[in-house]
Amino acid sequence: MRVSKAQAQANRAHIVETASRLFRELGYDGVGVADLMAAAGFTHGGFYKHFGSKADLMAEAAASSFAQSVSNSENMSVEALFTMYLSRQHRDARDVGCTMAALCGDAARQSPEVRSTFAEGIADMLEKAGSESPDTSNAEQQRTQMISMLAQAVGAIMLSRSCPDDSPLADEIIDVCRAQILANLSADVKG
Amino acid sequence: MRVSKAQAQANRAHIVETASRLFRELGYDGVGVADLMAAAGFTHGGFYKHFGSKADLMAEAAASSFAQSVSNSENMSVEALFTMYLSRQHRDARDVGCTMAALCGDAARQSPEVRSTFAEGIADMLEKAGSESPDTSNAEQQRTQMISMLAQAVGAIMLSRSCPDDSPLADEIIDVCRAQILANLSADVKG
DNA sequence: TGTACATCAGTGAACGCGCGTTCACTGATGTAC
DNA sequence: TGTACATCAGTGAACGCGCGTTCACTGATGTAC
Numbered sequence: 001m002r003v004s005k006a007q008a009q010a011n012r013a014h015i016v017e018t019a020s021r022l023f024r025e026l027g028y029d030g031v032g033v034a035d036l037m038a039a040a041g042f043t044h045g046g047f048y049k050h051f052g053s054k055a056d057l058m059a060e061a062a063a064s065s066f067a068q069s070v071s072n073s074e075n076m077s078v079e080a081l082f083t084m085y086l087s088r089q090h091r092d093a094r095d096v097g098c099t100m101a102a103l104c105g106d107a108a109r110q111s112p113e114v115r116s117t118f119a120e121g122i123a124d125m126l127e128k129a130g131s132e133s134p135d136t137s138n139a140e141q142q143r144t145q146m147i148s149m150l151a152q153a154v155g156a157i158m159l160s161r162s163c164p165d166d167s168p169l170a171d172e173i174i175d176v177c178r179a180q181i182l183a184n185l186s187a188d189v190k191g
Numbered sequence: 192m193r194v195s196k197a198q199a200q201a202n203r204a205h206i207v208e209t210a211s212r213l214f215r216e217l218g219y220d221g222v223g224v225a226d227l228m229a230a231a232g233f234t235h236g237g238f239y240k241h242f243g244s245k246a247d248l249m250a251e252a253a254a255s256s257f258a259q260s261v262s263n264s265e266n267m268s269v270e271a272l273f274t275m276y277l278s279r280q281h282r283d284a285r286d287v288g289c290t291m292a293a294l295c296g297d298a299a300r301q302s303p304e305v306r307s308t309f310a311e312g313i314a315d316m317l318e319k320a321g322s323e324s325p326d327t328s329n330a331e332q333q334r335t336q337m338i339s340m341l342a343q344a345v346g347a348i349m350l351s352r353s354c355p356d357d358s359p360l361a362d363e364i365i366d367v368c369r370a371q372i373l374a375n376l377s378a379d380v381k382g
Numbered sequence: 383t384g385t386a387c388a389t390c391a392g393t394g395a396a397c398g399c400g401c402g403t404t405c406a407c408t409g410a411t412g413t414a415c
Numbered sequence: 416t417g418t419a420c421a422t423c424a425g426t427g428a429a430c431g432c433g434c435g436t437t438c439a440c441t442g443a444t445g446t447a448c
Contacts, residue, residue: 002443003391027300029220033435046392105296108352109218119354147364148371152339155346161299163310173338180339193410194424224402237425245402
């Protein structure tokens, strides 16, 4: 049965958001098109009225979550952002957490479209973080530091998640990297 | 046709090593048992004479590559190790590169056995790196720094790989993180 | 504004395909005498 | 040492299953008059 244009658009957005959460939680290969549509409240047949393929949806789901991340970090200090990012809560809440940390392993083996989306997501996050500081005199150094911290934060979450749930090492990695990044940031203010 | 005990053991080791390379290159879900056995020079039926399941092999393949990494880094300075690790060559040679960087995204969604293997691999690498320095007075600080650098290095490779092949950002991430880590290490010597 | 018709979002059965795993079989290896 | 037999690594067909995708169909929505 046909549905209004506005409703169809809303349904589509809902499917993208559901996919974004499920992919982050279970990985690209861990969710089927049918699972995904059922989770969104539809049957699988309608999928191809909205998307060309599962891979296309992956690119859209990633783009959507990156845009959301950038808008969520609006008006947040870099310190507060990394404190949230490098927490056990974030590590344990994969479905609503950072898409880079959840899916960059999968992304590396996917289509150019998905990988372009990731590159843009990374670039946007670096730009966003750089624009937090009004000091433009050492913009290059800020970018350098931001890249290092982002790599460290993503790496820490991913390594921590690859350990067993009750592993002391999993917690240690998170805690050490958070302390290190916050120390770097406060040293930067002083220096 | 039956094969000598020694031959069977050698064949088994060869399958583990082939799997280790293929999983790193294509991901756990990207390689089938039949593909894998064919790549090792066998038919798929014999697989279950050696392994209980594909998941069991994953744990063995990871353990094997971790052991190899530790032995390969024998008699190598930490500086030389990170210089190799944070290179475009390493990023582009996934099949023979670091298993953490290639598979920790997959590992996070796998069995406790696989995740224990990863935790042990991380622990071994930290221990190995700590033992490079004869200075035991600040062992704790050294461990902290090693965890930070490992997270940053793994994160940098993974983020770089998630960008398109020709992306300037992909190279920038590698180059910036290598420079940062080497600078930290030389500051440490002075400090 | 009311009517007739085209559109198309959503349904659910069906498609071919490749997956992990099982199994009866083969024949060289290992073993007991 | 030689012989008879049990073992078992490796083979290749077959299994059930779930995957991504297609398709004929439905019926409310959108549109033309």
